[in-house]
Amino acid sequence: MTPKTALTIAGSDSGGGAGIQADLRTFFANGVHGLVALTAVTVQNSLGVQGFTEIPADVVTAQIKAVASDMGVNAAKTGMLATAEIIRAVAKTLDEVEVGPFVVDPVAASMTGDALLREDALEAIRTELFPRATLITPNLDEVRLLTGVSVVDAASQCAAAEALLEFGSRWVLVKGGHMTGTADCVDLLSDGREYISLSGPRYETENTHGGGDTLASAITASLAKGASVPDAVAAGKKFIERCVAEAYPLGAGVGPVSPFWALGPS
Ligand SMILES: Nc1ncnc2c1ncn2[C@@H]1O[C@H](COP(=O)(O)OP(=O)(O)OP(=O)(O)O)[C@@H](O)[C@H]1O
Numbered sequence: 001m002t003p004k005t006a007l008t009i010a011g012s013d014s015g016g017g018a019g020i021q022a023d024l025r026t027f028f029a030n031g032v033h034g035l036v037a038l039t040a041v042t043v044q045n046s047l048g049v050q051g052f053t054e055i056p057a058d059v060v061t062a063q064i065k066a067v068a069s070d071m072g073v074n075a076a077k078t079g080m081l082a083t084a085e086i087i088r089a090v091a092k093t094l095d096e097v098e099v100g101p102f103v104v105d106p107v108a109a110s111m112t113g114d115a116l117l118r119e120d121a122l123e124a125i126r127t128e129l130f131p132r133a134t135l136i137t138p139n140l141d142e143v144r145l146l147t148g149v150s151v152v153d154a155a156s157q158c159a160a161a162e163a164l165l166e167f168g169s170r171w172v173l174v175k176g177g178h179m180t181g182t183a184d185c186v187d188l189l190s191d192g193r194e195y196i197s198l199s200g201p202r203y204e205t206e207n208t209h210g211g212g213d214t215l216a217s218a219i220t221a222s223l224a225k226g227a228s229v230p231d232a233v234a235a236g237k238k239f240i241e242r243c244v245a246e247a248y249p250l251g252a253g254v255g256p257v258s259p260f261w262a263l264g265p266s
């Protein structure tokens, strides 16, 4: 039987732990066929991002149109978008083709602090993509850059969600992975009416490379299969928890979260 399809519009990680590589392995582990519109090629390993080259914006557009017109897209997500020009091209293309529920992960930098967006491009994500998004999934650094709110507890996480919803997405997930001083990892999902706190154990590991991408693509896979946003996010949270629990060391720096458990016992 033909599986549902999910499209990732994102960059390549030569280390294989984040970017389109994380998205494709997550789509596979969740039983959907992955489609790709590549935005950038990063030179990257466990120690950080040494540089990147972006794909021309018209080629990003052409990739989206090629797969949408022929194969159909049941849900889509964005990761690293690199430049304001690519962001504007993606926004325009989404007005012309149908991609189903649309998840925007506003990736600004790698977890090692290296920029993955050219200057001013985060503003373009906010103005061009958030109003078109079913769900946005910022981490706490991105929340601070976008709203000025520093999330330190449940009240400020709630205030951040409200401020982010002003930018026009239907739902927001304020990820709490970087909140310090909490025994659990708590993510907050809201559409301005419902406030759903998703809490899980915080695992002791240094190896969380690709965690944000893996969560957003697991959510996108569930949306492609027809789940509601709250159900897709709950399933995504369960999926990423297990991937963090089974993360492995690779290289001298930060290793990747692991979806291998989904294949069953080896
Ligand atoms: N140590 C941990 N144990 C369990 N879950 C975690 C841990 N760290 C992060 N998570 C979960 O992983 C998901 C990603 O959260 P995080 O806030 O780290 O996003 P991110 O910064 O975009 O990810 P990354 O930069 O690591 O790719 C969230 O659901 C968060 O709760």
Ligand SMILES: Cc1ncc(COP(=O)(O)O)c(N)n1
Binding pocket: 010, 011, 012, 013, 018, 019, 020, 042, 044, 079, 080, 107, 109, 110, 111, 112, 116, 208, 209, 210, 211, 212, 213
């Ligand atoms: C191509 C690409 N996309 C996204 C990330 C963010 O992932 P992380 O925050 O885990 O470094 C990355 N490092 N590289």
